[in-house]
Amino acid sequence: xxxxxxxxxxxxxxxxxxxxxxxxxxxxxxxxxxxxxxxxxxxxxxxxxxxxxxxxxxxxxxxxxxxxxxxxxxxxxxxxxxxxxxxxxxxxxxxxxxxxxxxxxxxxxxxxxxxxxxxxxxxxxxxxxxxxxxxxxxxxxxxxxxxxxxxxxxxxxxxxxxxxxxxxxxxxxxxxxxxxxxxxxxxxxxxxxxxxxxxxxxxxxxxxxxxxxxxxxxxxxxxxxxxxxxxxxxxxxxxxxxxxxxxxxxxxxxxxxxxxxxxxxxxxxxxxxxxxxxxxxxxxxxxxxxxxxxxxxxxxxxxxxxxx
Numbered sequence: 001x002x003x004x005x006x007x008x009x010x011x012x013x014x015x016x017x018x019x020x021x022x023x024x025x026x027x028x029x030x031x032x033x034x035x036x037x038x039x040x041x042x043x044x045x046x047x048x049x050x051x052x053x054x055x056x057x058x059x060x061x062x063x064x065x066x067x068x069x070x071x072x073x074x075x076x077x078x079x080x081x082x083x084x085x086x087x088x089x090x091x092x093x094x095x096x097x098x099x100x101x102x103x104x105x106x107x108x109x110x111x112x113x114x115x116x117x118x119x120x121x122x123x124x125x126x127x128x129x130x131x132x133x134x135x136x137x138x139x140x141x142x143x144x145x146x147x148x149x150x151x152x153x154x155x156x157x158x159x160x161x162x163x164x165x166x167x168x169x170x171x172x173x174x175x176x177x178x179x180x181x182x183x184x185x186x187x188x189x190x191x192x193x194x195x196x197x198x199x200x201x202x203x204x205x206x207x208x209x210x211x212x213x214x215x216x217x218x219x220x221x222x223x224x225x226x227x228x229x230x231x232x233x234x235x236x237x238x239x240x241x242x243x244x245x246x247x248x249x250x251x252x253x254x255x256x257x258x259x260x261x262x263x264x265x266x267x268x269x270x271x272x273x274x275x276x277x278x279x280x281x282x283x284x285x286x287x288x289x290x291x292x293x294x295x296x297x298x299x300x301x302x303x304x305x306x307x308x
Contacts, residue, residue, distance in 0.1 A: 058308040059296040062160055072115065072281035079118045080278065082108050083138040085126045090239070090302050091144060103302045104142050107161075110294050114285040130155070133272055140269050140278060147265035155270040156279045161286050161295070163266035165256030166196055167234035167307060169222060169241065177229075177254030183207040187227040189218040195262045196232050216245075223249040233263075234307035242305040256308050 084092040084104055092102040100121060112119035124132050129145060130153050132138045141150075150157055168177050168188075178186065184206045190196050192211035200209055210227055212218040219240055222230040230237075234256055240246050257263065271278045289295045300306070 058306050059299050060163065060308045061290060062163075069280075069284050069287070072277065072284055074115060074117045076277050077115060077117050077281045079120070080112065081137075081139045082119060082121045083124055083129050083132055083141045084121055084143045085129070086123050087126075088144060092142075103298065104144075106298055106301075108142055110289050110298060111282060111285045114288050114294075115281055130270075133270065136272075139275065140271050140282070142269050144267060145270055147268060150268070150270045154273055156273055156276060158269040158271070158279055159283050159286060160266040160268050161290075162299075163258055164264055165234045165258045165307060166199065166231060166263050167237055167252050167256055168229045168231050168254045169219075169237055169250045170229050170253045171222070171225070172249060172251050174251065174253055180204065181206075186229065189221040189227040189230040190232060191215050191218055194232075199257065199259070199262045200231055219246070219250075223247060229253070235303070238303050238305040238307040242303075252305075252307070 084100070086092060086094045086100055088102070088104075090102055091104040092100060095101040100123065105121065108119055108121065122132070122138055124138075126143065129138075129141050129143055130149075133141055133155070134153075141155075147157065170177070180203065183204055185208055187208040187210055188200060188204065189210050189212055190200055191214060197209075197211060200207070210221070212221065215232055215236065218230050218232065219237075221227045223246060230250075234252075237252070241250060241252070260266075269279075269282055271282075286295075289298075
């Protein structure tokens with residue numbers, strides 16, 4: 001199974017980045033799986049209430065709820081076939097029982113419940129997603145496809161439902177991130193050759209910038225006290241902070257950095273240009289699950305250490 005952090009880096013490729021991991025190669029014997037969305041465990045009865053959400057972390061919100069659209073007709077949308085991969089943890093991956101699991105799997109279920117339509121998931125290699133959609137063998141890509149790639153293929157995109165900001169982390173108990181002008185002499189680890197390095201050199205050049213060959217080495221330097229901060233992808237950092245490798249050493253400091261030129265455009269769904277009703281329908285559903293708090297429940301279930 002692909003590692004969470006490596007898989008994330010290979011999908012959401014920020015503009016201006018030159019050294020992000022390539023898409024993981026799939027075995028030649030991969031067989032497409034047809035998975036009913038309704039077949040996955042539903043644990044909304046354990047949803048986090050607002051007080052718990054405030055305690056555990058911030059939940060991103062991309063919507064102006066004053067804008068109200070009409071609920072799409074389930075008959076117009078029909079049954080929807082989602083295209084995903086099974087090597088993109090924590091978004092879609094094969095669990096130990098062999099079942100497809102992850103944030104995108106539950107996200108699809110919640111969206112389809114909102115629209116009151118039946119949905120299925122088709123598993124395909126990442127490199128085949130666009131072609132499968134173009135051949136009419138799927139209706140929507142939900143697998144972290146890069147926005148520039150989708151636009152180059154003439155696909156319709158949903159509104160963004162999740163972005164991948166950059167974040168600073170420091171040792172647990174640290175004060176908040178100093179102002180930019182106060183960073184002189186403060187050491188920051190990062191992965192060399194990435195958009196995060198470009199951002200640091202453009203805006204934090206006065207700091208003591210220390211490049212490392214891997215995110216593991218950069219984070220180890222922080223954990224062991226060799227640097228004051230590490231800087232990188234907030235989503236994968238949140239998984240590290242919540243995992244065993246960090247040993248509870250560290251915490252986020254400062255706020256999220258969302259500049260698309262460096263850190264990408266975020267997560268959207270992709271549709272065939274011949275199916276504008278799907279874009280309209282899922283844009284409606286995305287907004288509604290944000291409004292109802294169902295997205296917050298899902299987000300904090302998978303990312304209890306919020307990267308916002």
